[in-house]
Amino acid sequence: MNHRSLKHPNIVRFKEVLLTPTHLAIVMEYAAGGELFHRICSVGRFNEDEARFFFQQLISGVSYCHSMQICHRDLKLENTLLDGSTAPRVKICDFGYSKSEVFHSQPKSTVGTPAYVAPEVLTRKEYDGKLADIWSCGVTLYVMLTGAYPFEDPSDPKNFRKTIAVSN
Known part of the structure; x- marks a missing residue:
């Protein structure tokens, strides 16, 4: 579980795992700002x-993850929480797709x-x-500044081709 080892002000704190005969619960820090x-x-x-304020915090958390040899692989606005303070602190969450690079293998999925x-x-x-x-951080910044995604409807297959074309 990659998240358990991360301790940074811009990453939601992992507290504990509770296991009962019927349920598994992961307890995390509460982010009152949604x-x-x-x-x-x-x-x-x-x-x-405002975009710079939030983006600097996001890249600080991501940089820390990378220094710990962990890639998140699902960074997005929905996985970026805010604490409840007046100058909200960004809290990266949802490490379900994260991958540790400690084993020196590149992700393929x-x-x-x-x-x-x-x-x-x-490209698989x-x-x-x-x-x-x-890349995901860049898309996040783009959305913060424009209020729209770079390639219109993200679920439209034509937009997958547009995204892939960027790398060619």
Whole structure:
């Protein structure tokens, strides 16, 4: 479980796992500010200062993950929570698709959210998970500044081709 080893102010804190005969519960830090996605939806888009404020925190958390040899592989506004403070702190969550690079193997599986996924992930070949995370951060910044995804409807197969074309 990759998340358990991460301790950084911009990563939601993993607390414990509870196991009963019928349930498994993972207890995490509470982020009272909700998702960054909902904040964007309520205002449409951020000005440059606000986008920079959140983006710097996001890349600080991602940089820490990468320094710990962990790639997230599903970075998106919906997996970026906010604490409840007046100057909200970003908290990266949902490490379900994360991969540790300690074993020196590159990820091959196509995981992530279509609107945020890097071109090389869509080709179903071996890829660098850290670089795929950086692409997702770029998409996140784009959405913060424009209020729209780079390739319109992310579930439309034509847009997968547009994303893949970026890498050619």
